[in-house]
Amino acid sequence: MRGLVQCQLCPKACRIAPGQSGECRIRINVDGKLLAVTHGFPCAVHVDPIEKKPLFHFLPGTPIFSIATAGCNLHCKNCQNWEISQANPEDIQAYDLPPERVVEVARAKGCTSIAYTYTEPLVYYEYALEASTRAREAGIRNVLVTAGYVNPAPARKLFEVTDAANIDLKAMDDGFYRNVCSATLGPVLDTLVIAKEMGVWVEVTNLIIPTLNDDPAMIHRLAKWVVDNLGADTPVHFSRFSPRFKMKNLPPTPESTLLEARAEALDAGVHHVYIGNVPGSEGETTFCPADGTRLIHRIGFTVKSNELTAGGCPVCGTPVAGVWE
Ligand SMILES: [Zn+2]
Numbered sequence: 001m002r003g004l005v006q007c008q009l010c011p012k013a014c015r016i017a018p019g020q021s022g023e024c025r026i027r028i029n030v031d032g033k034l035l036a037v038t039h040g041f042p043c044a045v046h047v048d049p050i051e052k053k054p055l056f057h058f059l060p061g062t063p064i065f066s067i068a069t070a071g072c073n074l075h076c077k078n079c080q081n082w083e084i085s086q087a088n089p090e091d092i093q094a095y096d097l098p099p100e101r102v103v104e105v106a107r108a109k110g111c112t113s114i115a116y117t118y119t120e121p122l123v124y125y126e127y128a129l130e131a132s133t134r135a136r137e138a139g140i141r142n143v144l145v146t147a148g149y150v151n152p153a154p155a156r157k158l159f160e161v162t163d164a165a166n167i168d169l170k171a172m173d174d175g176f177y178r179n180v181c182s183a184t185l186g187p188v189l190d191t192l193v194i195a196k197e198m199g200v201w202v203e204v205t206n207l208i209i210p211t212l213n214d215d216p217a218m219i220h221r222l223a224k225w226v227v228d229n230l231g232a233d234t235p236v237h238f239s240r241f242s243p244r245f246k247m248k249n250l251p252p253t254p255e256s257t258l259l260e261a262r263a264e265a266l267d268a269g270v271h272h273v274y275i276g277n278v279p280g281s282e283g284e285t286t287f288c289p290a291d292g293t294r295l296i297h298r299i300g301f302t303v304k305s306n307e308l309t310a311g312g313c314p315v316c317g318t319p320v321a322g323v324w325e
Pocket residue numbers: 288289290291292293313314315316317318
């Protein structure tokens with residue numbers, strides 16, 4: 001067909017006819033050129049605690065300027081932000097916030113970092129890249145919250161100006177990715193390794209959905225993969241599922257499942273394992289990996305106390321991996 005353009009950004013490699021968009025809904029073939037139509041037009045703009053991303057070992061207790069545009073290249077049946085991630089950009093309200101203004105507004109709001117988050121920053125790629133480049137020049141740090149489903153070359157380019165990333169590892173199972181997310185596992189693992197290689201501070205989130213990815217053996221494999229490929233100091237967050245979007249038929253994740261997952265991952269050698277969406281759990285606290293001293297006490301997204309001393313345990317002096325200032 002005349003005028004088709006193939007998108008090079010993610011493994012879906014959409015072939016897009018004139019006037020049409022790729023699967024992400026926002027990259028449109030305009031006269032033979034791909035245009036990300038949400039560039040400079042975020043639909044969500046908030047200041048969040050950085051703990052909400054979640055990032056627990058990166059500037060704890062600080063506010064982070066957080067933006068998103070419409071669109072996503074995945075279509076997870078349980079998406080918690082489906083109203084914006086699975087929307088056509090013309091159907092939702094957006095702000096006019098070009099990349100240079102992102103940095104100005106972040107600074108005006110007292111934030112020392114910016115998160116590209118909520119939907120999928122890898123599809124509003126040029127916007128995230130340009131804002132990140134400007135933020136870095138201005139001494140503001142950049143955080144990606146992403147499913148990591150992207151090709152290696154664009155990943156490397158964006159990671160050059162990325163300081164930290166929370167990357168979903170949704171299941172250690174290709175079938176889960178295909179059935180629940182309309183994606184595949186391999187490229188996500190590649191992205192995780194590339195981010196780590198490039199010096200991005202990486203934390204991993206695994207949302208546990210009852211019956212679909214809660215098998216302890218799979219959790220153990222996931223944790224073992226993290227230890228072997230990203231290192232034992234890479235924090236892993238097990239997050240609680242809530243029924244929503246196209247997955248209202250399953251119950252919320254029992255707390256016992258999350259605690260069991262945490263035990264599996266600690267057993268596999270991960271030093272810092274957290275539990276998300278269960279406020280008050282000890283899975284929100286950072287402990288010294290050597291002697292168990294409580295280092296950062298959190299309740300929900302609030303840091304109650306931070307005993308880290310020069311980036312380490314005040315009792316035994318063991319350094320704790322992270323970006324602390
Ligand atoms: Zn210690």
